[in-house]
Amino acid sequence: MISLEEYLANGQTTVSNLLLKNYARLGLSTFECMLWLQLLAANQAGNDFPDLVNVAESMGIGKEKIYNLLGDLINKGFVVLETVQDEHGRQKDRYNLLPAYEKLAVLKEQERFQVEQQTEEQAIKKMYQSFEQEFGRPLSAIEYQRIGQWLDEDHYSPDLIALALREAVLNQAYNLTYIDRVLLSWERKNIRTKQQVEEEQKRRKQILLQKEEVKGSEELPEVSLYNWLKEKDSDAK
Known part of the structure; x- marks a missing residue:
């Protein structure tokens, strides 16, 4: 032993x-x-x-x-x-022996890229399905082409386009022109992620609430500064 x-x-x-x-x-x-x-x-x-x-x-x-x-x-x-x-x-x-570790690192990076690519392909497929579901009809060839330009030329992520679609639906604007304006507005503000969109929506909501508070305060009726309690005291005497 x-x-x-x-x-x-x-x-x-x-x-x-x-x-x-x-x-x-x-x-x-x-x-x-x-x-x-x-x-x-x-x-x-x-x-x-x-x-x-x-x-x-x-x-x-x-x-x-x-x-x-x-x-x-x-x-x-x-x-x-x-x-x-x-x-x-x-x-x-x-x-x-270090080259073996370098090859291993390359292999894992390739795997990570493949996973990301598959995830993005699934997100794109889901995004197209969302368009057809919200529009209530299949997309036309021109619409497919325009959405493809958002992805390939403008480099908008599928998630960002889906958020712009949701923004259009909330405003009952079922057309790509409105969505394109939303995406351009976000691009000017350097908004590229879901978190940034949510932060921008919160900021806009706070601005609207502040405007409503100011408007509400302006519409309140004028209140007399007369002290009615003082008058009651004088009557009692």
Whole structure:
């Protein structure tokens, strides 16, 4: 049975689960990934240029196989063989493993972009459906073209266009001309998000309320400043 001292003396290798979950999607075979992990283990132990013969023995494969695997890792851009200077100014070789992390970062960024693209496509589809639902009819070719210009040329987001549609519906203006004016008004005020639209609506509402308060105060009847209580006191005498 292995002792705790021996277990701790052999150290541990820290690797991101993202790499373990995505190595196949990155284009690594299981043997290539295992070799990369062996190089990582050596690197974290302070040896950035381990003997591949020892690595082959650990993996239970032959020397020819290990060299072929290393060549594949280098050709695929997961490992870079570098020549650097040590602290004494002497040249030495090392395996740079950082490119694997860079490839992983690119993969996750591509996934994020795909998710955002799918989300935007769904938002656009929902927006078109909202137009037809509120207008009570299918959109014409010209209307599709105009809405497409808002998206592609003016770069309005589907959510912003949907909010402008809601503004038009509230004012019973079922036409694109009114919606276009709303979008232009928001653009002049640098309003590009739902939160900014809501803030602008609150601001407008406060202005209207203030105007109503001022108007209400102006229409109040004049009230005499006569002190009726004083007159009652004098009568009592």
